Amino acid sequence: MSALPVQVLKKLSATLQQANLISSALGSEINRLRLINDKNAKDYLHIDIKEFSKREAAVYRSSHKQNISIEMLQEGYHKSFSEIFNLIEKRKCLREAGGPGSDIWLETPLEEQHDKLDQLQYFLTRAEAAQRTGRYEEVYRNQLSLAQFFKNSGDGWLSDHFFECCFNSAKHIKLDGGKKEAESHANLGLVREKHGQLEKAAEHYETFHHLTVGRIWKDETGRTQHTVACENLWRIYTLLADKMLENKEHKQAIRSLIKAFEMAKEGGDNKIKGESAYRLGLAYLSTGNPQSAISGSRPLRRLIEQDQVVPKEEDGAQKCCLPPLRRRAREKREQQRNSNNMRRGGNHHDVTLSTTPDFKQLDAVQQQAISLGEEVVVPSEEELQLTAAEKTMMDINT
Structure with missing residues (x-):
């Protein structure tokens, strides 16, 4: 290499230095890009974990009641939220009034029964959406579904509430000939009868009877x-x-x-x-x-x-x-x-024992007396003054 001219050596040395500079520059750039990529990957991972944790925290930190309440409010179902909230609070007040040892105290609070809260959210939001557009038959069906669900689950207080809601909604249904109204009277009559309110139950049953005269409506059976x-x-x-x-x-x-x-x-x-x-x-x-x-x-x-x-x-x-x-x-x-x-005689009688429905049921002495026309029953003053009910019964018999 010493034999090479000085100028060639200088050029070769400059070329090598330039190559080393380029190589070091490329290496630095590659390392910088690698660091940036690693940083972005860490940032992306950090962002994903942060968003996922926030959602999960909201679900697991809050109760099921709070989660469905937030969901209903976000979707605009304020009436459904209010109804569920009022039902929970009403039962809670009755539970506290009953105190420890009472039947209501031993039952599981509604807010802890997730499946029932889900049913309430599902049907109430649909009923509310139907009510906004005036589709009261759809409102009635959703409320009736809730009433039947809670009746089958043994939650009488909830089924009674929704039978009342059905009764109020049925008043707005005009195109079915009164069928839904008749059904609501029948269901509400059963509710009143269950609670021993016989007079009120009779009123609902009488309206139910009046609305079904001449109709061929049939129930599920x-x-x-x-x-x-x-x-x-x-x-x-x-x-x-x-x-x-x-x-x-x-x-x-x-x-x-x-x-x-x-x-x-x-x-x-x-x-x-x-x-x-x-x-x-x-x-x-x-x-x-x-x-x-x-x-x-x-x-x-x-x-x-x-x-x-x-x-x-x-x-x-x-x-x-x-x-x-x-x-x-x-x-x-x-x-x-x-x-x-009683007195004997056949010519001065008003009512005889021959009016007995079954002649064979009388004893032998009475049969003989009747045959001879000797034994006669003299009616008392009360028997002569028939009450209105007895007259009606005579009409029924004839």
Whole structure:
């Protein structure tokens, strides 16, 4: 290399220095780019982790009630949020009022039952959206879904609340002929009956019956709504009559039982017709008037004679048998005879024992007396003054 000219050596040395500078510059740039890329990657990773942590923190830090509340408010469902909040607070107040050891204290608070909160959010937000556009049938369906859900889950206080909401929404539905309104009256009648409010339940059932007359609407079991209305009224009138009999209000009880019998006939169920007729006969008997008791049992006797009602011991229908009623009526007549309320003679009588529904049920002495026209029952003043209920029963029998 020493043999090379000086000028060549200088040029070669300058070239090598330039190459080294270029190499070092390229290396620095590569290292700088690598650092930038590493920094960006770390920044991106830091950003992703930071955003993910924020979402997760919001979910896990807050309760389920708070999360669905925020979601409903963000989506604009303020009414749904208010209803859920009010339901939770109302139950919380009742729970605190009941105190430890009460039934309501032992139940799980609503805000801790996530599946029920989800159901509330789902159906309430849809009902609210439908209400904004005036689609009240959709509002009714969503509220009814909630009522049925909570009824099946055993949360009666929530099902009662949403049956009330259905009743209010049904008033705005005008294009279905009153079907939704009729259903809402029936459901609200069941709610009132469950809480022992029999008079209010009767009012709802009567409206339900009125709206279903002449309609062919059917429920989910295939029965007509009118038949269901008749059975509901028969049941509630019977319950009212039982309450009246406990209070010794015999005339009012008979009137209520006559209405129950009318509903049983209209509904067409022979079993409840037989039970209704039997109860009516017992109610007449409780007034101390055996003749009216036997007269009141005529509809039941006709059902038995036509084999439409067959008394069975296993289902309690043995109450429909007439002999116990006739036996008690005969005991009443014996008491009347002992009280000198009978006299003999065939020419001065108003009512005879021949009016007894079944002649064979009388004892031999009475049969012979009737055949000879010798034994006559003299009606008392109370028997001569038939009540309005008894006259109505006579019309039913004819």
